[in-house]
Every structure is written in C-alpha cells, then in structure tokens.
Amino acid sequence: MITLEGINRIFQVGDQQVHALDDISLTIQPGEYLSLMGPSGSGKSTLLNILGLLDKPTSGRYLLEGREVTSLSDDEQASVRGEKIGFVFQFFHLVPRMSAFENVELPLVLAGMAPSVRRERVHVILEQLGLMDRAHHRPDQLSGGQRQRIAIARATIMKPSLLLADEPTGNLDSRSGTDVVEVLEQLNAGGITLVVVTHDGQVGKRAGRRLRMVDGAIVKDERG
Amino acid sequence: MRLGDTGKFAAQSLIRARGRTLLMLLAMSIGVSAVVILTGLGEGARRFVTGEFASLGTNLVIVIPGRSETTGGAAALMAGETPRDLTVDDYLALSRNPLVSLAAPVMVGAAGAARGRLEREISVVGTTSEFLKIRHLSMDRGKFLPGGDPSRAVNVCVIGEKIKQELFGKEQALGEWLRLGDRRFRVIGVLATGGRSIGVDIQELVVIPVASAQALFNSPGLFRILVEARSRDVMPRLQDQIRRTIAERHQGEEDVTVVTQDAVLATFDNILRALTFTVGGIGAISLAVAGILIMNIMLVAVSQRTREIGLLKAVGATRGQVTMLFLSEAVLLASLGGLLGLLLGYLGTTAIHGVYPDMDSQAPLWAVLAAIGVSSLTGLVFGIVPARRAAALEPVEALNG
Amino acid sequence: MRSRDFVGFSLSSVMAHRTRSILTTMGIAVGIAAVVLLTSIGEGVNRFVLAEFTQFGTNIVAINPGKATTFGAPTGVFNTVRPLSLEDSDALNRIPYVTSVVPVVQGNAEVEGSGRQRRTMVYGVGSQFPEAFKFLVAAGDFLPDDDPRAPRAYAVLGSKLKSELFGDANALGERIRVGGDRYRVVGYMQSKGQVLGFDLDDTVYIPAARALDLFGREGLMEIDVLYAEGAPADEVVAGVNRVLVSRHGGEDFTVTTQQQMLDVLGSVLGVLTFAVGALGGISLLVGGVGILTIMIIAVRERTSEIGLLRALGATRQQILRVFLGEAVILSSLGGLMGLVLGIGGAWLLHLAIPAMPVHTPVSYILMAEAMAVVIGLAAGVTPARRAAAMEPLEALRAE
C-alpha cells in the first residue's frame, strides 16, 4: 500500500518558485491500476518521480508498504528502487552497447545475483514477452515497440510491487502502443501495482482508477 | 571559406568544449615544457663545463707523464708512474720555447696540515708563480708564490679560503706558520673564493713552491706541466715541439702524453651535447603521447558533432572545407599547447637558474624550435585522421546521426 | 554487484568505443614502454658495471695511503707524506682470515722484447696477485714468492703484450726490458679483456719492490687484502687498522672494502636508473591526462545511462566503481601493451647493439604495471566521482 500525505514539491528556478506539486494526498492499494492524465506541466512526471524515489518532496510524508521512505538515505533509497519499484520511460532508456538480454539482466547484475540464476530469469521473462528471438540484438536493431517491451521486461525482472510508466506509448505508433499497454495490463493482472502517466485518452480510459491533475493538484479521481 | 573564418570556427568549438580543451593543452604543454626544461638542463650543464674549461684558457696544452699505446684518453689521464719522471728541468726547457707565453709545473699530493692542535688532511699543489695566471686564480689577501728559481725550496704557502677558515678561524693567517707533514710553511696569501676548477675545489687547496713539494713528498716527479701557447694558431706546432723537446731530454723516448685543453673540452662538449639530445628525445616521447591524445579527442569531437557536420555539408561545405575545419582545430590546439609549454618551460628553467645560479639553463634554440615545430606537426599529423573521417561523412547520414 | 560483473560492465563500455579505447590505451602504453625500456637500459648498465667490479671478487679490502681521498681519485696515484711500505704489506699477512695480500704499484713504461717495443702499463705486485683478483695464468707461472725486498727480476706478460712482442712464439724464458731494466719472462696470463675502458691485457707484471725502484717511488699505491669467503669484513678491517696504526703511529691510510665500493656504485647507478625512468614517466603523466580527458567525456556522454542505473537501484558507490574500473582497465591494458613494447624494444635494442647491456627485472615489470593501475585510478577518480555525484533524475533527463 502507498500513502502520500500533504506532498509538496517546489522547484526553485532563479528567484522564481515553481509549485509543481501542491499538497497532494493519495492512497494506492496493492494491485491497483492507475492512470494519471492532465495538461503539460501539471506535475504528472514530478508525482511519478516522487513515487519512484527519484525525487524528494519539499514537504509531506510518503509511506511505502507502511514504511516512511522520504527520509531514507541515498543508498537505502537505491535499494528500495532496485527491489520494489520498476520504471518504464517514454524514451526507453536502453543501454545502446548492450544486447536486449543484457539490458534486461542489468537490475539482477546490480543486485549481485549469480549468473546462472540470472540467465534463467531473463529467459523466462523474454519468453513471456515473446522476445526470445531478439535476445541478442542491440537496441538499435529493434523496433520502438520491441524496445519498450525490453524496457518493461527490465523494469519487472526484479519482481517489483510497483511499476511506474511515464508516457510509455508516447514514442510509439498506436498499434505498438496498444501492444505495450496490454503487456503492462497483463503484469497488473498478475498483482503488480501499475501507475501510467499518459496524454492518450484511449490509454488512460483503460485504467481501473483514473486521476486528473491540473497545476500540481489532483482534480479528479474516478474509479470503475 | 576565409582563413580567418576557419580559425574563428575552430576557436569557437574549442572554447565550447572548454574542459577537454584545457586538458589537451595541459597534455601538450607538459610535453613541450619537458623538452624545454630537459634540454635546458643539458645545455646548462654543457655551458657550465665548457665555461669552466674556457676560464682556464683555451690555449692551454697539458703535458702528462707516461704514454700508453692502447688505452685511450681516460687512461692517459691516469697513467700513473713512469720510470723517467717529468721534472722541473723539463718544465724549464719547455718554458724557454718561444711559442710559450706561460708555463707552470704541477705537483700534487696529500699531506696532513696542522696548526697548533688543529689538524686535517689536505691536498697540496706544488707549483710556481705562473700557476696563478694560467689557472686564472686571484688572491683574496696577501701574495701568491714568489717568482725566481723554481728549484729553490722556499717555505711559504698560499692557502684556500676554506683551509683558512678551518685552521685559523677568524684569526689573521698571513704571516703565520702552517705545518705540512714534517715541514713548516709561512702563509703568505689566501686565494680568493670564486669558483671550482674542474673537480678541484680551490678553497680546499694549499699551494707551495714546487721544490718544497718535491722535498715534502721526497719525489722529483711532476704530475703535470701546464703550458699556455702564445696563440691558438701555434698550438699544433707547439705540441710537436713539446714532444720533441721531451724526447730529446729523455734519451729519445717519447714518454709523455700531450693533450690540449681544446681536445678535452671537445670531448666533454660532445658527451654533453649527446646527453642533451637524448634527454630532449625522451621528453619528446611525451609529445607523441599528447599527439595521440589530440587525435583521440578530435575523433570523439567528430562523432559528437556529426549533426553539425551534416548541417555544414547540407549548406554547401566541401570535403576540403570540413577537413580544414577539423585540421585547424587540431593544429590550433597543438600549437597553443606548445606555446603554453614553452612558457612553462621558461618558468621552469628560470626557477632552476634562480636556485642554481651557476647553471645557465637556457634551452637551446634548436630545442625550442623543435618543440614548437613538433607540437604543431603533431597536431597536423594526428588531426588528419579525424578530419578526414569528418569530411567523409555522408550529409544525410550525418544529419540523422 | 559481483566483481566479475563490474569488470564485465566496465569492459563492455571500453569495448563499445574501440578506437577511442585503443588510442587512450596507446597513450599509456607509450609511456610505460618508455619507462620500461629506459629502466631496462639503466638496470642493464648497472648490472654490467657491477659485474665488471665483482669479477675480482667481493672479499677484498683495499688500503691506500693518506686519509680519505684527494681530487676524487684514490690517493695512491698522488704523492703523500706517509707512504705504505712492503713491510706494511707483509705485516698484514698475519691478520686472521686474510688469505692473501697484494702490494700494488702501477705505472707506465716502455717494454722491449724480441726486438719489439711497446709502451704499456706496468704493475708491480706480489706473488698472490692472481688468486686475489681471479686472474689465470695461461703458460708458465706467476711471479714466485721471493723475498719481497729482494725479488728476482722475473716478469709476467699480459696476453696482449705477449702477442704484440712475441706473436705466437714461445715467450717463456725470454729476456725483456722494462723501462731499461732486464727481466726474464716466467709466464703470461690469460686474456681478461677490457674493464671499464682499461685494457687489462696490455700489461706487464713485475715484483712490487722492483717497480718501486723503477719508478723511484717511496711507497706503494695500494695494498689489496683478500680474506676468506664468509669471514666477517668488519673484523678484517679492524685487524688492518690495528696493524697499520701500530706500525705508523696513527691512522694515515684509508681502508675501503669492496662491498663499500659496490654499495656506493650501486646506489649511484640506482639513482641514475631511477632518473631515466622518471624522465620516461613524463610521457606516462601525459598518458594519464589522456585517460582523464576520455573519462570525463565518457561520463558526460553516458549521463543518461548513469541516471538509468540509479533508477534501477545502483548505489553511488557502484557508479563510482564502474567508472573507476573503466579507467583502470584502460590504463592496465595500456600497461600490458607498454610492457610488451618496452620489453620487445629492449630485446631489439640488444639485438641491434649487442654491446648495449639491457636487463628487465621482473620486479620492474610488476612495478610498471602497478604504476599503470595507479595512474588509471588517479585519472579515473575525478570523473568517477562526478558520475557518482549525479542526481538520478537530472541524469535521466540529460540528452
């Protein structure tokens, strides 16, 4: 379970203050499927980054599975990210010199897992995503949709409880976009908590819970 | 494209990548300053040594007892004893030669010097009054050895400044007695400080008349005869005549080695020149390394600026122009580094000169020119590969890259 | 993260930019090669010189007249008021551990034999000279153990002098003149070659007492005392001091052990080797700047990768290690390449100029490689820290 209480995020740009998140309170149940929509600059990415421990709120409390995480040290946050959170980015962020296999393997490598275990797990997940035949291709030899699926495989290989996707279809045509969303929804069906930021109404509609943000505040929270 | 514009373009991209430009300048300037400082040191040493020799007069001919047929110069200087000594009479015979302006016999040895309870082992030189002029020495106080018949033993001595300090301290030395071995000598002069002379510290010397030295060491043999020729031109002739004179006096046996100061000087000069060249060369290896670095960074720049190159080509830049742009960037970088290195090098040599005033460590002009030339050339040579790679990019690919 | 994975990760980025990595590596390689080659030459010369000296054995003590040295040369060559005598030499024979004592007078004279003449080195020595200095007699005998004060007029020829005067003919029993005096040849020596520029074969050996007469000298130039292998040098020196002080009434001589000489020589040559090595090190410094530059560029280029790794749970420490590892891989590969170049260069040099002594001790190889690693670490530290200090979010955003 995720609980945000009175989260503020203020950016200082020169002598000007940008209030990117304005007193956000939010509870997300395990296994929920959220979409986050709103105009550009409304604070969607900022909220996602705070959820992913990539950014710290200026004030407010963040409880992840009952644990206060905003005050954790840099290294502790890194290990929470590694174990509990998966990210999917608009621009994939694959390491260009590494094969698909190696990209997916990366979190396991960082966690210090044994090579034999790693191979096993990467194979399983690539099999699930139908990417086995692309395992030894480098990112520049893959299509956008394939790249994003590799990125999803990488985000979920550590079996995180929370999957955060910032405009995962933003760089894809609608067909591969749908593919990618379906993969994410399959994972959600498997029990993972999924938060998707999107500008695409079609994609946003599919979520069980739909949030709308304007000027750093959640203005709408619909379910069903 | 005008040359000025090419330069401006290159300078702009160097300034934009400030950090790496500085590092490359650093690398190049380390190389250049290494060459400048090292050759400066070598040249300084050479000048120091040649200066020392020159101060002894370049018209000097040295007569050494003994002659060896196989061994070379080094051995000749250490020829050791000979059955027939080089004597004071030999010296007198040589000094009568009209080609000779000055001549002095030299006898050297070691003896205990004592004054009261103070005693130490010192180097003793037995010679005549001419020694002062031949060795370009000067007096601090008192007088040098008196002239006159060299075969007359007079118990007077001239001492170096350090000996004076050690045995007399602040007291007056002139007119005092000094015991050398089992004889007593009256101090008549103190040598001025000012210089060492090729391995011998003038300040730690006691000079006595040659006849007294013969008596002291109980040996008639001279260590050297120093002869100064009237002019440089007559030196070969004088050398021949010296050999002949000695042979006549030694029952036809030519048992001396005659060397000119010039010959010794030339040997040292050659050795030190070679040394300077070698250390300069070793320093220059780092220039090559700096060149490799420049090539490397330029290659990186080409791949990072692929789009820019594509754009340039799209707006009509020719291959030649693109090549020129990158090449001039490399050359600019290398020569700026070279200049910086030169500056550092001069600071270095100046600092060395400050610490060791005796060392006139100026890098020779050839080394400076070579360092600058090589560094610019390095830029050119190592800039070619990246520049050609840039020029060879296809405009469309470059724009998409 | 496992250490193998660290290496693998760093290696993958080194391999990804092949040209760049090779050039960076080459910078270090040239530097290491220069250091290895130069120190190899230095060490080769060092060993050569030491071997030249130790061929006479290391258990020798030399005694020269006069205290300390004068004009930087052994005092024996110059005059002194306190000569060493043949009787001194005799007395030293009775010191414990001493196996042989050789009085030495050296000079230069004309030698005449079988109608030919030649100016050569004359050594006035004692009968124990060959065993003390490990010289071998080729034919006949060395000088006999005569009464040191009245030895017979026998001479032994060095191999070169023998062939110059007598060619291949038998010289034993022949009469020669040394500086006008008549001697009978009783033997000649095996060739010893040149030692530090002195031709040891162009010599004639005569009894020390006769050499003193010949040169009109009062005292010996040197007395060399050989002591038993393994005997304590200190005690021998103490014995020499005791005997000579009691005979002379004071310490008016200088005792130098071969070991002292070797130590001084060794340290001088060691400094020299170090100095040329340091000169080569300048290139290494430039190579280090090369690694620094390339690593700074790499960190800049891979900012978003760093952000990604941090998002995936990498700690700052891990990022630091990855980039340090990369720098060290570059420099140690460069080091290996440099070792190959340097050792190969030394070997080629030796092939090209056989007279040039080169030697590369294993310790130097290890040291050079260690130096390369240290340079990698030093050059990598700044860029790696810069990488580790990046905020994940900002790094992810970077283009």
Ligand SMILES: Nc1ncnc2c1ncn2[C@@H]1O[C@H](COP(=O)(O)OP(=O)(O)OP(=O)(O)O)[C@@H](O)[C@H]1O
């Ligand atoms: N690092 C930053 N420094 C300063 N201001 C920032 C920073 N990051 C975000 N902002 C500001 O915070 C506000 C929210 O930005 P955010 O990126 O969360 O918007 P978004 O809803 O994700 O927009 P988009 O749909 O365009 O991605 C914006 O006004 C933005 O300018």
Ligand SMILES: [Mg+2]
């Ligand atoms: Mg956004």
